[in-house]
Each structure stands twice: as structure tokens, then as C-alpha cells.
Amino acid sequence: MTPVWFMRQAGRSLPEYRALREAGGTMLEACLDPATASEITLQPVRRHGVDAAVFFSDIVVPLRLVGVEVEIAAGRGPVFPEPVQTAADVARLVRIDPSLVEERGESIVDAVQRTTAMLAEEGERRGEALPLIGFAGAPFTLAAYLVEGGPSKDHLGARSLIHSDPSAWHDLTHWLAEVTGRFLALQVRAGASAAQLFDSWAGALAPADYRRAVLPASAAALEPVRALTVGGDRAVPLIHFGVGTGEILADMASIGVDALGVDYRVPLDAAAARVGSHLTLQGNLDPALLFAPTEVRRAAVHETLAAGLAARAHVFNLGHGVPKDTDPDVLTDLVRTVHAWRAS
């Protein structure tokens, strides 16, 4: 049976999530409150019957933990009141000790522990183990927000810094690699059983820039998790994902991951041909299909499943995060459709 989970499965598409968040508090407060974060993480597992939970958090959480001022503006995304744009800005930032992630990460550890306990209960009811996927943002995507001071259309600020000040860029992204890598490892040590690195905006880069100025920092971000071993083996599988990454799929795979998320622009069989058949592929139904008539949507799910056979293994997912206007019943039906499918 092909397992299925959804990027951003916990969140605004669920009425129970909106009810919980309406009780008050900012998005980052919700991420940092263990009872809230674990409850939100479990909501889509209970409702949709997905095969994995994704830790409810945000890629900027480790930055908040080490003391960088940041908020998540509703309907907009992460906003940094003090953007990091000059060599002096970078120098100030990288003086912050990344080990503050662990020192101040107690609420994350607590939330992960509560979540895995709740998942164990839920898994017992279902008669199957329910893994928790931890996640973190990759250095480029974090830098894209930090340099612009918030979301942007083409991340030109960060992409320009690569060329205008390669040394500041190097320092910034390698500091981010350590901060975000520690955040990911923290989740794994607390009990997460897989780790996904999101480089959401890597597809905005020219491939040569990705390889030269981004890939090494992404690989470095995985080091803290890679260092965790169980009986000589890596403790957990590593997953990597970005949007619009058709030109750099093989490069993204090359940072040393077990699974690669593919967005909806590249069919999974084409993706397998690009990255080699040793990788698990994750994806990639176009979220636009969530608004299609049932039969059209189910046919598209079957097509995605068939294309996924070209990979070593396939984890069904959307080709991007769950849109906020999604009808939750459609997601539940998607899970059932995936589970009911047998390769013919």
C-alpha cells in the first residue's frame, strides 16, 4: 500500500485547527506551546487517516529560538522587522551562538514527546505505527526571507547577495545551516522518525548558483541529523523538497537524502529518470486538482500512483502544500483513494 501524507496537512484547511487558533495567540506562540502544537499535529491524522504526522511548526522557529526577531503575519508569512542585507547585518547575526537552539528548545522537545505519545495511542487504535516527520527550512529559503525581510515574488534580494557579496552569503547560509540543522536534529532526538528539509524557494535559483552557492549549505544543514545513528545506521530517513525544482532535482538529491519531494510540474516517472531509481519519491498531485470533480480528481490520483511506480518507493503527497480553501472531505477522500489503489 502506498503511504500518504500531505504537506501542510495540519493547518487552515481544518475547522478544528481554525477553532483552536481562534482561541488566541500568534502562529509562533502556537508553535512554541507543546499542548497546542501536538494537538494540531494530530488533527489531520485523526481526521484523514494519513499514514504520518508532520510536526506542526514553522521554518522560522529556530531563528526565534536563538533570539532573531520574527513574526508570522496572517495570510502573508514570515516577517523580519530587521532584514539581513549587508555584510555588517550578516556579521551581527552570525555572532549568535547556534547552540541556543538546544538551550532554548525545551518546548520543541516537549511538543515532539507529547506528539509521539499521542501518535502511539492513535497507532494502537489503528493497529499500525504512525511516524512523526520532523522538518526544518533549508538555508536558502530561510535566507530568502531574512534578506527581503519577508516573503517576495522572486527572492531577488537573496539571489543577488550570492553575487554581490559571496563571502557574506557563505557566512549567512552556513550559520543558517547550523541553526536549522540543530532544530531538525532536536526533533529527531526527541522522537521524530523522519526528517524533511524544505527548500521551498530553491527553484528560483539558476542551477549553477544552486550547485555552487546553496547545495553545500543544504548538505551542511543535514549534518546534525546525519550524525545521529542507531547501531551504526542513520537514525532516521531524510527527505528533501522544493517547488519548481525540475532543473535541479538531481542536485537536490545529491545532498544525501533518502527521499525527494517532487512538485506537480514534473511527473514522477520523469523525476525518477532524472534522479535515478535509488530514491524514494514523494508527491505530487497538483493542488489545483483538489477543486476538480471527484472522478477527475480520482483519475489524477491513479495517474500519479502509476507514475510513482517508476521510483524505488513512492509516498503519495501533493505537489505543494494544502491550500487553505481546501474542502477537508476532499483530502479524506484522497487518502481513501490512495489506500484503495492496487497497481494493476
Place this chain on the structure above:
Amino acid sequence: MTPVWFMRQAGRSLPEYRALREAGGTMLEACLDPATASEITLQPVRRHGVDAAVFFSDIVVPLRLVGVEVEIAAGRGPVFPEPVQTAADVARLVRIDPSLVEERGESIVDAVQRTTAMLAEEGERRGEALPLIGFAGAPFTLAAYLVEGGPSKDHLGARSLIHSDPSAWHDLTHWLAEVTGRFLALQVRAGASAAQLFDSWAGALAPADYRRAVLPASAAALEPVRALTVGGDRAVPLIHFGVGTGEILADMASIGVDALGVDYRVPLDAAAARVGSHLTLQGNLDPALLFAPTEVRRAAVHETLAAGLAARAHVFNLGHGVPKDTDPDVLTDLVRTVHAWRAS
């Protein structure tokens, strides 16, 4: 010598443009005032010595001409106070007669005629002909704005309508094809010597959706220009461009164009391999390089020129529009660097 021009070469990067616009009026008023539009069109030609002028206009101008309410919000983009989201909205819209584009397009004809006259003078000074490139938006990109009511990150509204109501989608995009195609033909009949169709957001589509639900409307949009012939030959060359279109380059070329614009994510030699060597390629220096040190930037220009040798012919351009913070002197230097280059 490889010719060079820049997408969005007229506009906010030029102080003389900002001075002219500060005199007052909205963006659309500037587009619809022949003296202003022609002057703005000439500004980058005079300053940078580019080899072509691009008519100063906007892809929503033909919609304004036929009476659709639209404004261009500074720093944001086109905004439609009444988004077109339901079958009823589409039915209302497509009742508008597309021939109003010509009936009310006098200011466009006037602006093009003034511009070509000014270009003839400028060309005489330089001792070379200076073509005017007319342009229009492709149906999908126009629909992306119309359905959302403004700019959006992933154009999910339009991409969903493809699936949720294929019939409304068909009617909407074929009506848009006629409106925008007439706008393009109007510019050519008035004297433009090339015609570019911008499908800026086509790269947001899954390739199968592009082929099935977008490509036919794009081809239809070119019909009014294709119908214009001189001595049995097509009157002007046709150019097509979109961002992030690596997966659909060959499909975009297949609508029957002479030249294809390529964004910075796909090196020109790779693009030539995908679309075949019968096409002129246009592109594709990453705008991020405009912020690099001079030597780094010039080396990147040389690399782009060398990659362009793989195409039947190469027109140098950026891989996206000129960013508003660009130092104009950098663009001028870019033109000189391209003109000074000889394939070794």
C-alpha cells in the same frame, strides 16, 4: 553582432521614467497617452543603445479598452475590483465584443505611430534600423489575474478553474485570446515590427494542463497577427516568453513562433536541445547578476552569449524583467559588453 534588448527596459529603473511619471497620472493613463507612452518607449533606446524598442504598455490594456474595470496598483500589479470566478462571471465577461479593442484603440495606434517615427529618427542618427516590438499577454496569464482579482503567488484560482469548470475556462481563455490577439495585431498594423506574447505565469502549470487547457488559447491569440501578411509572408516575427517554463519549452514553441524567450533557469544550449535548433532564442542572464561585481557580470554575459550559439540565432536579454532597483549604468554596460563580444 548579437542584438540585445531587455524585458521591462522602459520603466522604474530609469530616473527619466520616474521623473516623467511623477508628473502625475496612473500607470494605465500613461499607457493610454500617446505622447507619454512613446516617450517612455524611447527612453531606454536612447540611454542604453539597445537594438530594439519595446512598446510601453501593459498586458491589461486591451481589457481596459473593452471596458473591464482594472487598475495597476503601484508595487503590486493589475487589480480587478470584480474578479471573474464563476461560470456566470465568465458568461457576463465574454458577452463583451472583442472588436471594441480596435474601436477604442486609437490611442494605441497613435502611440505606436509616434514611436516608430521617433525610432526612425533615432535609427538615422545611429545608422541602423530600430525595430519596435509590440506585445500582449497570453490568455492564461491574463486569466490568472482576472480570476484572483490581482497578483497571486501560485495562480491557484485560475489553475483550479481549469478543472472545476472546464467549459467556463474554455470560454474565458478563448475570449481573452481574441481580445489580446486583436491588441497585438493592432500594434503590428500601426507599425510594430515584431510581436511578443507574454505568458509570464505559464510555468505555474502542470505540463499536461498547459498542453490541454492553455496552449490552444495561446495559439489562438496569435491568429490575428498571423493573419497579417506581406507579399504572402507573415508580416512580423512572433516571440513567446514565460517564467519557469523549463518543463514546457517545446510546447510553448509549438504554438508557432519564430523566437522563444527562455528564463535564467535553463541555459540556452539546454533550451536549444529541448526546442530544436530552428528557433531563435532570446535570453537569459539572471537579473540577480545585475548586482554582481562588474567582472563577474561580464563573465556571465559571455557565458550566456556562448550558450546562445547553440540556437539558430540569439537575441540577448535578461532571463526575466529588469528589476526596479537596477543601476541603469549596469544595463548600459551590459549592452556594450554584448555588442563588443565576438564568438571565439
